[in-house]
C-alpha cells in the first residue's frame with residue numbers, strides 16, 4: 001500500500017507521537033525496499049555487465065570479432081550464424097523426438113540408399129531453409145537430397161557452396177544416443193547459370209562446381225546433440241567449441257584452440273565398428289589385434305580401450321578431446337567406407353588437421369583426406385583420423401606388414 005494513503009487512514013485513530021513513530025518506521029521500510037531494489041538493479045546491472053563482458057564468448061559475437069580480425073568475411077559470418085540457428089532448432093527437436101512422435105522412419109530413402117528417419121527429413125528442411133534464407137550460398141549439398149540445391153544469392157555477395165548432413169548417426173535417435181549435424185563451407189563456386197543451357201547441363205555444371213576437395217573448405221564444423229549441445233567450428237585458424245547455454249539460448253565458448261592430445265597426453269582409445277573387422281583387409285585385422293594386446297605401441301599386456309557410439313560426430317568428438325584413432329576402412333560390404341566425403345569426412349578431416357591431428361585414407365593410410373576431389377556429391381570415403389602418433393603408428397604397422 002502506498003505510504004500516503006496508509007498514513008491518512010492512520011491519522012484519525014492515533015496520538016501524534018505514535019503517528020510520528022509509525023511514519024518513521026514506514027519511511028524506513030520504504031527506503032529499505034528502495035535500497036534493496038536499487039541494490040537488486042545494481043547487482044542485476046553488475047550481472048548484466050558480467051554477462052556483457054563475456055559477450056565476446058558468444059558464438060555470434062565471436063564470429064563478428066573474427067571478421068574484424070580478417071579471419072573470415074562478413075558473408076561467411078552470416079552463413080555460420082544461420083547454420084548455428086538451424087542447429088539450435090534441430091537440438092530442440094531431437095530432445096523432444098520421443099514426445100513429438102519424431103522417431104522412426106519417414107518412409108523414404110536417400111540417394112545413398114539409407115532409410116530416412118523422420119528427423120532426417122525435418123532437420124534437412126530446417127537446415128536448407130536457414131542456409132537458403134541467408135542468401136550467401138549458391139549451391140547446397142545435403143545427404144538427404146539426391147542433387148545439389150541451387151539457392152538465390154540475391155542479397156549478398158557470398159556464393160559459398162554449403163554441404164551438410166543434417167543428422168549424422170540418425171539411427172541413434174530412437175535410442176536417445178548421440179547424434180549431430182556436420183557441415184562444410186567450400187569457397188564460392190563459379191556456378192553461373194547460363195539460361196541457354198538445359199537443366200541437366202546446369203545441374204552438371206553446379207554438381208561439378210560442388211565437387212571440391214577438402215583443401216577448398218573455408219570453414220567446417222559440427223553440432224553435437226548429446227548431454228550438451230556443442231557447436232565446433234574451424235575457419236582455418238584453429239578449432240573452437242561453443243556449448244549451448246539454454247538459459248540465454250546462445251552458444252557460449254567452452255573450448256578454445258583445441259589440440260588433439262598426443263604422446264603421453266593421448267588416451268589409447270580406438271574406435272570403429274568391431275562388427276565389421278572380419279570384413280576388413282587382413283593387415284587391418286592384424287592391426288586391431290595389436291591394439292587389443294597393446295603391442296602396437298610396445299605395451300604388450302596393456303590393451304587400448306575400445307569405444308564406438310555409431311555416430312561419427314560422437315566418436316570423433318571424443319577422439320578430438322581425448323586422443324586415439326577412429327577408423328572406418330573399406331570392407332567387403334562398403335568398399336569405399338560409409339561416411340560421405342563432401343559433407344562428413346572432409347569437414348571432420350579439416351577439424352582434425354586444424355587441431356594438430358591427422359586424417360588419412362588409402363591402403364597405407366598415407367593419403368590426406370583433404371586432397372581427395374570427389375567425383376560425385378555423395379561419394380563415400382574411408383578414413384583413419386585422430387592423434388598424430390596413432391595415425392603414424394598405423395602407417396608404420398602397414399608398412400611393416
Ligand SMILES: O=P(O)(O)OC[C@H]1O[C@](O)(COP(=O)(O)O)[C@@H](O)[C@@H]1O
Nearest residue numbers: 167168169170171273310311312338
Ligand atoms: O553402423 P556402422 O556401419 O558402424 O556406421 C556408423 C557410421 O554411419 C554413420 O552413422 C552415418 O550416419 P548417417 O547415415 O545417419 O549420417 C556415421 O555417423 C557412423 O560413423
